[in-house]
Structures are given as structure tokens and as C-alpha cells.
Amino acid sequence: MSERSEPATSVGTSHVETEVGSVFVSNYPPYSFWGEDRAQGALDALQQPPRPDTPLGLYLHIPFCRRRCKFCYFKVYTDKNSSEIERYVEAVAAEAERAAKLPAVAGRPVKFVYFGGGTPSYLSTKHLRMLVERVRGAIPWDGIEEVAFEAEPGTLTEPKLATIREVGVTRLSLGVEHFDDEILRENGRAHVSKEIDRVIPWVRAAGFEQWNLDLIAGMVGDTDATWARAVERTIEASPDSVTIYQMELPFNTVYSKQKLEGGGPHIADWKTKRRWHDEAFRRLEQAGYELSSAYTMVKKGGNGRFVYRNSVWQGCDLLPLGVSSFGHMNGVHYQNISRWDEYLRRIEAGEAAVDRAYETSESERLTRELILQLKLGRISAAPFQEKFGVSILETFAGAFDKLKADGMLEIDGDEIRLTRTGLLRVDQLLPAFYAEAHQNARYT
Ligand SMILES: C[S@@+](CC[C@H](N)C(=O)[O-])C[C@H]1O[C@@H](n2cnc3c(N)ncnc32)[C@H](O)[C@@H]1O
Ligand code: SF4
Numbered sequence: 001m002s003e004r005s006e007p008a009t010s011v012g013t014s015h016v017e018t019e020v021g022s023v024f025v026s027n028y029p030p031y032s033f034w035g036e037d038r039a040q041g042a043l044d045a046l047q048q049p050p051r052p053d054t055p056l057g058l059y060l061h062i063p064f065c066r067r068r069c070k071f072c073y074f075k076v077y078t079d080k081n082s083s084e085i086e087r088y089v090e091a092v093a094a095e096a097e098r099a100a101k102l103p104a105v106a107g108r109p110v111k112f113v114y115f116g117g118g119t120p121s122y123l124s125t126k127h128l129r130m131l132v133e134r135v136r137g138a139i140p141w142d143g144i145e146e147v148a149f150e151a152e153p154g155t156l157t158e159p160k161l162a163t164i165r166e167v168g169v170t171r172l173s174l175g176v177e178h179f180d181d182e183i184l185r186e187n188g189r190a191h192v193s194k195e196i197d198r199v200i201p202w203v204r205a206a207g208f209e210q211w212n213l214d215l216i217a218g219m220v221g222d223t224d225a226t227w228a229r230a231v232e233r234t235i236e237a238s239p240d241s242v243t244i245y246q247m248e249l250p251f252n253t254v255y256s257k258q259k260l261e262g263g264g265p266h267i268a269d270w271k272t273k274r275r276w277h278d279e280a281f282r283r284l285e286q287a288g289y290e291l292s293s294a295y296t297m298v299k300k301g302g303n304g305r306f307v308y309r310n311s312v313w314q315g316c317d318l319l320p321l322g323v324s325s326f327g328h329m330n331g332v333h334y335q336n337i338s339r340w341d342e343y344l345r346r347i348e349a350g351e352a353a354v355d356r357a358y359e360t361s362e363s364e365r366l367t368r369e370l371i372l373q374l375k376l377g378r379i380s381a382a383p384f385q386e387k388f389g390v391s392i393l394e395t396f397a398g399a400f401d402k403l404k405a406d407g408m409l410e411i412d413g414d415e416i417r418l419t420r421t422g423l424l425r426v427d428q429l430l431p432a433f434y435a436e437a438h439q440n441a442r443y444t
Pocket of ligand 1: 072074151153176216247253
């Protein structure tokens with residue numbers, strides 16, 4: 001996911017109220033630069049053999065949810081019935097079958113698969129089995145390192161969890177977000193705390209290699225006390241990893257629309273969200289967790305690896321399947337069509353579903369990998385020198401110097417480390433590395 005410049009949250013304004021337009025940086029160049037007129041670039045890239053030493057992952061977008069959360073910025077549908085979902089599953093499978101024959105995909109080993117949402121766990125066991133069977137039939141994934149799967153607590157039952165496990169999922173990520181019923185309700189979540197309490201023992205018993213719990217710092221109605229309690233409940237649940245996002249307000253959320261119309265509830269300011277995020281990290285550290293990235297803490301000595309995240313941040317190929325799904329193949333970013341009817345029509349007609357694309361240059365790929373890996377909180381210059389033949393310390397000296405002077409990072413020989421202050425606002429720092437043409441542009 002997820003794991004997505006920006007007008008409203010520059011360092012200079014970061015103490016103020018969360019404004020509409022903030023974003024989670026998940027890619028570079030920003031999506032607003034991708035164009036429909038460049039779609040042919042993606043189709044051409046798929047006709048090329050893969051670049052050497054580039055792993056391949058699959059991203060399967062499952063865009064269904066029980067209800068639309070008021071803060072959510074993903075492409076989701078809450079109105080699809082079982083036969084429409086079945087038609088969609090068949091389309092995604094057909095898309096995989098079509099892609100499997102392309103030179104960029106044919107015969108390649110698959111390093112990881114990511115089921116993202118929406119809510120993959122919204123699928124029935126029948127549809128999930130159908131989907132996996134057909135996609136695996138087309139693009140075998142024996143020897144895979146990770147199959148990651150997002151789940152919303154209220155959609156899970158014990159038999160469904162058994163199926164999720166049986167189809168090969170190794171990493172289950174549970175979208176808990178908060179444990180307080182009033183806050184869950186206010187923010188439009190479909191689940192309540194009773195459902196969270198019910199599923200956690202089932203998730204543990206299902207025996208995934210790893211399970212993760214997502215929280216959001218700064219949901220509407222949150223306070224110091226409710227947040228502290230959410231962190232304690234998380235520690236009691238004892239997941240292998242905990243991911244904490246600070247509440248963002250991209251343009252397309254319900255709350256953003258309310259705010260743009262002059263209304264909407266109060267959303268905690270950035271300073272408060274960062275403090276909550278920091279307090280949670282400190283408490284998790286005391287409880288035996290350690291930092292894995294700006295968002296994620298993992299149990300010390302446990303299985304904290306996250307193949308999808310690390311591979312994407314290191315520039316792997318990612319084959320996007322499904323409506324609105326986006327990925328990156330042979331140096332070209334692209335996104336599938338976002339309209340339900342048109343996606344189905346194209347796939348059912350045996351056509352590609354590519355909508356918009358962007359052919360990256362070598363220097364854009366370098367910037368992309370640099371900014372995404374900075375989210376790990378610690379990077380070395382040597383791997384960039386080896387891969388791109390470039391000294392990042394020299395090429396990005398201006399940005400590094402400025403961030404160092406602002407107390408956001410430290411440089412020690414070859415190593416660049418974000419300070420805790422920098423780590424907690426990493427998304428707001430990254431535009432400093434963007435090329436001039438991409439600065440101050442709309443992100444999506
Ligand atoms: C696709 S959802 C996860 C699966 C499932 N749909 C769910 O919500 O339980 C991915 C994650 O994005 C995060 N998220 C969504 N909207 C957000 C926002 N506006 N700000 C911060 N995080 C957000 C939530 O933590 C959520 O768990
Ligand atoms: S359940 Fe997840 S994907 Fe669906 S609307 Fe809520 S946050 Fe978004």
C-alpha cells in the first residue's frame with residue numbers, strides 16, 4: 001500500500017492545522033505528471049524483456065469496502081454485489097493471463113505479491129480462491145518470498161482466515177486504526193472494537209509468518225488519553241509489526257470535501273500528530289519493538305522483513321492488476337483506468353487497461369529510490385553509487401545541507417540518518433529532493 005510536493009505541509013507550515021492537499025509520498029515523479037498521452041510508453045515497455053537483476057512483484061487491487069471511511073483517499077466501491085465482484089475477479093485474472101504472455105513478464109520469477117485495497121479481505125473465500133488459482137495459473141509464484149494481504153477486522157471470520165492462509169498469504173495487515181468505538185464510528189470505519197478483539201486471537205492462531213496492525217494518529221475525536229489507550233491496546237495485541245500513519249487529508253476524502261466547503265470537524269494539527277506518533281514509537285520501544293521505517297516498528301528478534309516495501313523502494317518492477325492499480329515496469333510508471341465500466345470493458349475485449357503513464361529518466365529513478373529509501377530513516381550512499389554511478393551526497397548536497405542545518409538529518413561518512421524530528425515528518429521533507437519542474441506541483 002500502500003506505503004503515496006506538496007502544497008500544504010511544507011516544513012514552514014507544519015505546526016498548523018492539517019490542511020486539505022496533504023499527501024503521503026509513495027512515488028516520484030508525482031502522479032500529476034503522468035499522462036494519458038504517454039500510455040503507449042507503458043505498452044512499449046511491456047513488450048521489452050526485463051532489465052537484468054530487477055525483481056518482479058504483483059499488485060492486485062481489490063477495491064471493495066463495507067463502507068467508505070471519511071478519511072480514505074483510495075479508489076473504493078461500497079455498492080458492488082457478489083456477481084459484480086465475481087466479474088471483477090475474472091477480469092483481474094484475465095488481465096494477469098494477458099500480462100503473463102508479455103516479454104516483460106513471461107517466465108519471470110515472482111518475488112512477492114501484494115493484495116491491496118480497498119479491502120482484499122472483503123472478498124468471499126470462493127472469490128479469493130478463484131482469483132489466486134487463476135492468477136497463479138498464469139503467473140506461477142512458487143518460491144515466492146512474501147504474499148502480503150490487507151484486511152479490515154470486521155470482514156474476517158475464522159474460515160476466511162484459514163482460506164487466506166491456505167492460498168499462501170504470509171503477511172496479514174490488519175487495518176485497526178483505533179480501538180475507541182466513538183472514534184471509529186465518527187471516522188466512518190465499518191468495524192467496532194468488539195470485532196477487533198474477536199479477530200486478533202484468530203489471526204494469531206492462523207499462523208501467518210507475520211501480522212501487522214495499522215493505526216492512524218490523528219483520527220477525528222482523538223485525544224492524548226484515547227491515543228495512549230490505543231497504543232496500550234496495540235501492545236497487548238502483540239503484532240509482529242505496527243504501522244502508524246499520521247492522518248492525511250488528500251483532496252478526495254469526505255473530510256477534505258467538508259473542509260473545502262467551510263465545514264468539517266477539527267483534525268489534529270501536525271505538531272500534535274507527530275507528538276502522538278513519537279509517543280507511540282517510544283512506548284513501543286519500551287515494549288520490545290524497534291524502528292523499521294518512519295511508519296513501522298517491528299518486534300526485536302522477530303520476522304520484521306517487509307519484502308514488498310523494500311523491493312518497491314529499491315526500484316523493482318511492479319505489475320499492477322485491477323482497476324486504478326498502479327505500478328512500474330521496465331522504467332515506466334503506469335496506472336490502469338480508474339473507471340469501473342471502462343476497466344471491465346477493456347479487459348473483457350482483450351485490451352490493455354493502461355490509462356496514464358510516465359517514462360522515467362535514470363535521474364528520476366535515482367531520486368525516486370533515494371526519497372523512498374529515506375523513509376527507512378537510514379541509508380548509505382554506496383548502493384546508489386553502485387547502481388547509478390552517482391554520489392548522492394554530491395548530487396543532492398543542497399538538500400542534504402539544508403535538512404542537516406534544520407536538524408532533520410545527520411551525515412556520518414557514507415551514512416545518512418534522519419533524526420527523530422526528521423523521521424516524524426519525512427513526507428514533508430522529501431520534496432526538497434525533487435527536480436525543479438516537480439516542485440510545488442499538485443501530487444495526484
Ligand atoms: C487500504 S487500507 C487497509 C485495508 C482496509 N481497507 C482497512 O482500512 O482496514 C490502507 C491503510 O491506509 C491508511 N489510511 C487510509 N486513509 C488514510 C489517511 N487519510 N491518512 C492516513 N492513513 C490513511 C489506513 O491506516 C489503512 O489501514
Ligand atoms: S476500509 Fe480501508 S480502503 Fe476502505 S474506505 Fe476505509 S481506509 Fe479506505
